[in-house]
Amino acid sequence: MKSDWIKPLIGKPGPFATVFLDATPSGKAGDQDVAHRWRVVRRSLAQQGAPDAILDTLEDAALQPTRKAGAHGRVLIADADGIHVDKALRARPVTPVGLWNPLPALVQAALAAQDEVHGIRVGVDSTGADVLLAGPHGWGQARSIDAPHDDDGTVDPIGPSRGGRRGGGNSGDRGDGSHGRSEDTHLHNAEAIARELDHIAAADRPEVIFLWGEARMVAAVRSAVGSAAAGLVVEVPGGHRGVDVPAGPFRDRFDEAIVAFRAARTGAVLEDFQAARGHNRAVSGIDDVVAVLNRGQVAELVLDAGIGLEPVFTSADESQVKALRETLWTGVDPIAISADPGALPDASGRLEKLPAAIALVRSAVGQDAGLTFAPEGAVDLYDGVGAILRWTDDATPADSAASMLR
Secondary structure, three states: OOOHHHHHHOOOOOOEEEEEEEOOOEOOOEOHHHHHHHHHHHHHHHHHOOOHHHHHHHHHHHOOOOOOOOOOEEEEEEEOOEEEEEEEEOOOOOOOEEEEEOOOOHHHHHHHHOOOOOEEEEEEEOOEEEEEEEEOOEEEEEEEEEOOEOOOOOEOOOOOOOOOOOOOOOOOOOOOOHHHHHHHHHHHHHHHHHHHHHHHHHHHOOOEEEEEEOHHHHHHHHHHOOHHHHOOEEEOOOOOOOOOOOOOHHHHHHHHHHHHHHHHHHHHHHHHHHHHHOOOOEEEOHHHHHHHHHOOOEEEEEEEHHHHOOHHHOOOOHHHOOOOOOEEEEOOOOOOEEOOHHHOOOOOOOOEEEEHHHHHHHHHHHOOOEEEEEOOOOOOOHHHEEEEEOOOOOOOOOOHHHHHHO
8 A cells, every 4th residue: 555645744743633533424414413423523632632723624624525425434634734634434433533642543544544546437438438536535526538529520429330230241331331430430439538548547647447338438448548557447347428426236336346456456465475475575573574674675564454453443342453562662764663762873862662553654654665454364474564575685584474384
């Protein structure tokens, strides 16, 4: 998972207000239920000492509806400079929670953010396409790709084959060349849509392109896209031109496609981790991970998802939460991390003693590493933590945990 959204919070002096809220609108009361949930959080934050100015800023944001339908949660992180994080969550907190602490609840926010998909929705038909790009705050504004016009200025959409069957010569041609012209326009329109998708993919670097609509155009567009978009296209059967996904069977298929993409994305990272272990390019266990983080070697930090699963998101009691109970020290440079403050290069400067999970995430983000939470049982992680490495040398710790698993 990309973790660049966390970076502005690294090393920033607090305190911070972190809010976890059930953002599901009520079918009967509109956003009134959300407003009630927010009031509960506001009272709690005020009792913890959060200033009114920060609470007012959070309220303005919390009462703005998200662009997500159905049950979902929301995390907001703010300080005196404003709101730094506003993300919709697939998981809803059991109860509304507001935390006023020197540090934001980064681990919990990062776990929730792993559900995010930076993708493109594309609905096509014979006259063009509608495109919607997902940004950091959800799906953005739709744009249209219109079919090219003929020389006379009219759009020449593709109609169904008139011959009752495809192939077999020119059975659908009326003798005036309309069938051939229709086929040419069909390909021309598909190529125009594909070129625009290539341009968007190169500029915005989405993870996935969800494509649906008229089956004939879907197939043609998928065949026409170039290298920038070709490996990103996921077809969702059904649907029509447009980017709305109304409730019903098509919504179910779209939701299934997103879930499958999320699972495949996490699975690919965990497969890389296991493969890297076999070639001494990964480590597991808190001591080894701290060592490689401190040397700037980490490409991807892998944490057991239970580490970030606080009871706020589940009815589980504390004994079922796989929290890292250790604490670690970090320096002014978040990459510097150690269990021994005297081992840090800036030991005479400002040091912070942090919960281990927060210190690990801060150090990983500080060196532009990715962050992945592994579902329970998906991979063996000693101490619930591992790392894929950018590079190794003779001083790189051997993965003692991997040796124990052999």
